[in-house]
Amino acid sequence: xxxxxxxxxxxxxxxxxxxxxxxxxxxxxxxxxxxxxxxxxxxxxxxxxxxxxxxxxxxxxxxx
Numbered sequence: 554x555x556x557x558x559x560x561x562x563x564x565x566x567x568x569x570x571x572x573x574x575x576x577x578x579x580x581x582x583x584x585x586x587x588x589x590x591x592x593x594x595x596x597x598x599x600x601x602x603x604x605x606x607x608x609x610x611x612x613x614x615x616x617x
Contacts, residue, residue, distance in 0.1 A: 558607050558608070561608065562607065562608030562609070565608060565609060565610060565611045566608075566609070566611060568598065568611045568613055569591070569593075569598060569611065572591075572593040572594060572595050572598070573593055573594040574591055574592070574593055575592045575593060575594065576591075576592040577589065577590065577591055577592075578590035578592075585603050585604050585605065586601065586602065586603040586604070587601075587602050587603075588600065588601050588602070589602075595613075595616070596613060596614060596615045596616040597613075597614040597615070598611060598612065598613055598614065599611070599612045599614060600612075
C-alpha cells in the first residue's frame, strides 16, 4: 500500500478525533459493504467500508 493511500486513510479517520461517541449502530449492505453509524457530541458520523476499498470513508452528517 502506498504512502499516499495511507495518508488519505488517516485524513478520513482524523474527523473522529476528539469526538465523544454516544451511540453506535451497524448495518450491512450486500455482502460487500457495511456502515458504522456513530452518534457523537458533534453530530452523526457514518463510516462506510467495502471489501474492494483501500480504506473507509467518513462522513459528518451534522448536528442532531
